[in-house]
Amino acid sequence: MSARVMPPELVAAFDDEIRRLHGRVSGVIGCVLATTDGRRVSAVVDNEADPQRVSAMVGSIVALGETIGREVMIGRTQFVAVSAVGGMVLLQRVPAKRDLLVVGTLARHNTNLGILLHETGIAAEAAGRTLDEWLGRDQRPA
């Protein structure tokens, strides 16, 4: 699959899911869905952050998180979290038949981390189901 040739209806479905995540959790100020190699698929960002750059970073950081997880032998990485003075970012892979997508959620510092984790996970699973459905329809997705 190439982000360049991703069909509009698939991107629209991802857009819906990202918008839902953005609206579902109080304190969320940005959501990004990107390819694992860092290309933007869908994004809603309220502040000045550049979704293209953030998409590249989400891909890199998820890969780094998973790499260090393997290196220190703690099993499969579930998510990567960045905690800063002004907020937090949660990053995780979209669970699907093919490892093609990652999701990142940016939230204010006073956001409940548990809720954010839960809701980001729900969005990632929904995006994964959408992706799997599309891959199942497309006989030659690559």
Add this chain to the structure above:
Amino acid sequence: MSEELKILFAGAMGAGKTTAIRAISEIPPISTEASNSDRAECDKEETTVAMDYGEITLATGEKLRLYGAPGQPRFQFMWPILAAGALGAVVLIDNSRADPLGDLELYLNAFRPLADAGAAVVGIGRMDSFPRPTLEAYMERLAKLDVVMPVIPADVRRRDDVLQILEVLLQQIEAMWAHDETVSGDANPGHRSPEAIS
């Protein structure tokens, strides 16, 4: 020289950075590859999205820590992170790409402090199948950019080719340090902070 040296491999997607590090690393290399979603840019299954890492110990006992940078410009945010503390850079160019001289300029400018310090070399791949641009064309482009650095044809799948590139790079760094010693009177330049030139 200090006992551990950090060397950076840079260049476009598909230029061979991961391959080069895998060819010479004496430890299982660390890689961060993801499915390549841009097959038009480079037709390979996976691409590095954060970094590669490997190590090699030289006959002199010095250990080289080898870092590979992701090639796509959208990963530029990783380049200064990986270049921090690097004593030298290997810029790999794939001569089969659309604009190899443009690639040279892009990565040279990205790591300009190392190039200006004389701590960089260029390795050109696939010259056998794609003889143009020629080595002379690369030298001319470097001269226009006011940079002097070695340009070496190489097949980075071959361990000896990668080692030759590193040998030239280390000679460059040694020469740079010898020059600095002469100018500054520093009798022990090898023990200064690597950050001094990065």
